[in-house]
Amino acid sequence: MPSSLPPSPPATASVAAPSEWIQRFAHLLPSQAHVLDVACGTGRHAAYLQGLGHRVTGIDRNPDALAQLPAGIQAVQADIENAAWPLPGQQFDAVVVTNYLWRPLWPQLLASVREGGVLLYETFVQGNEAYGRPSRPDFLLAPGELLQVCAGWHIVAYEHGLRTAPERVVQRIVAINARHAAPSPLPLMASTLPAHI
Template identity: 45%
Template structure:
């Protein structure tokens, strides 16, 4: 897959809010999979730390702005403790024991962009296990108890690329340094 194909496959939610991430610092692409969002962020001039339990799918990404690290994200200890990021991007991943760590890892002005499956998704297939589905307003509650300013939030049914219940948020620690494009396409 060519690099531009990976960028094209990036989540429209992440594409919409990526510009809000401050240019200084490092962006964490948590549970990055094949790196579709790491590639998008690097193409926008951001430095990215892409982490996953298996980073073999990242071998095709040849960008000096992307550092890949293989980490156990579901072990007894949080492997990113004490690190700070100008942005954190998470899609299609939920591991509640460390969910509250994410807002603490944002630098001042840092942006959290999170999107994953929500309660009700079992009707459409996998994931169907409640451990991997966000409860109603769970991301909103995370932002509120962490003192993040919510820029945008949705808990909705999507029919593309396949039917799913999805919850997503863009929130900032402190004041927004980047910008949000007025138009939302894709």
């Protein structure tokens, strides 16, 4: 059954289109949510979510990329792979991660999602090496890895498979931090494992 996507904010020449996965599940965020966009780059998701009325913080190590973020987005320059986490103790209504994997950050990313908050994650998985980069195992999820990482959370949606335009193999998840929260009033979608998504 097709799902309707929230309207996109006006596009700019410098910002790429947001991931269809993020667009599809942005409706799970509460009104005026505080969102953390990890490894945000030039801000395709930060700009999209800001356009929906959310307050966004973007982290990236590249100052040139952060300089392209739209006004109003909090930019945090940090090397999150080699230095201390720049937002200790802070929690967000949603954490968004796309096309990025650094496994030592799993505990920090999960801890950054408040109880009842949402993790939206999409990145490359084993098998992507047949289509291009990344191809190193360090940067490719194992089958089912996101499900293991989010064990104990409410899984709203999960997919693993081949995407086209461009061809790549990805794994993606939407999970609600419900370890201590009341069950979500939202109906949860069955997890899916399509061969082609």
